[in-house]
Amino acid sequence: MTVLLTRDADGVRTLTLNRPHRRNALDPQLWEALRAALSEAGGDRSVRALVLTGAGGAFCSGADLSRGVSAAHPLYRMRTLTDVALLLHELPVPTVAKVTGVAVGAGWNLALGCDLVVATPQASFSQIFARRGLSPDLGGSWLLPKLVGLQQAKRLALLAETVDAEEARALGLVTWVVDAGEVDAFVDDLTARLTAGPPVALAQTKALLNEGGDRTLRDALAGEARAQAVNFASADAPEAYEAFTQKRAPHFTGRWAVPGRADDT
Known part of the structure; x- marks a missing residue:
């Protein structure tokens, strides 16, 4: 079995x-x-x-x-x-x-x-x-x-x-x-x-919340800043903005979207 x-x-x-x-x-x-x-x-x-x-x-x-x-x-x-x-x-x-x-x-x-x-x-x-x-x-x-x-x-x-x-x-x-x-x-x-949510952002959020109970506010704020840098490097943040302006549901992929870099994964 x-x-x-x-x-x-x-x-x-x-x-x-x-x-x-x-x-x-x-x-x-x-x-x-x-x-x-x-x-x-x-x-x-x-x-x-x-x-x-x-x-x-x-x-x-x-x-x-x-x-x-x-x-x-x-x-x-x-x-x-x-x-x-x-x-x-x-x-x-x-x-x-x-x-x-x-x-x-x-x-x-x-x-x-x-x-x-x-x-x-x-x-x-x-x-x-x-x-x-x-x-x-x-x-x-x-x-x-x-x-x-x-x-x-x-x-x-x-x-x-x-x-x-x-x-x-x-x-x-x-x-x-x-x-x-x-x-x-x-x-x-x-x-x-x-x-349906943004996979990169959800992963960052989960990690921040899991770690937050053992950190000072200063540590948590530094972690949040690093997480947002990761989030802004994905296609999901601009997709969410475009979906909002176009009044439609966003389509999140977690794709890497830093200018000049190809997403090879």
Whole structure:
């Protein structure tokens, strides 16, 4: 069985965790498949947005503990998790988690690593690590305080409570809650809007926002200036201006457009 399904449509790459018999728990094969898929997506210019979801009514129930503990040193095992978390965080295109069931432990942090989270009312979430004698991984210790503040992050991590989709949305951990019968169409519309955006500018914006929480205002302003220089070197800024004056929708390509230089990519 293919543990990670890949589908491309209209600039959107959908990665589906496909171990429904284990509620899409992450085993070594799936970790490696995720690492390879995210690396490939980051280098593929035809990908303008990425959706991460799970098969069989679950998103991801965390790491698969059914096989017991590996004999490999934990530091070696954690390298793959580290790679996946960084690849997802630094992916230069917008990412959307579509959560239609449980998202637990590393599975929840996988969703939180996406830029936007769409959940159905049936979704449930838990930082289950404490119940397993563990502490958060896959970036959870960094993501949670930034998203909900230190006190709520400690509540979720120390008590390992399960929260439903509405509470997760109220805490700022889910962007939208959408009925199960409408979620596919909602995500399709959302990704269509994202892929219609200027790819270079969106990549710059995502990086600025990701880095902003760890920077001073002076650092952030310098980063914004560099990002705008990159944006003005693309064809998208003048295209947006022309579209505005002509009262039409812009067509963004991310093409390099510095005078005197050919776009050879």
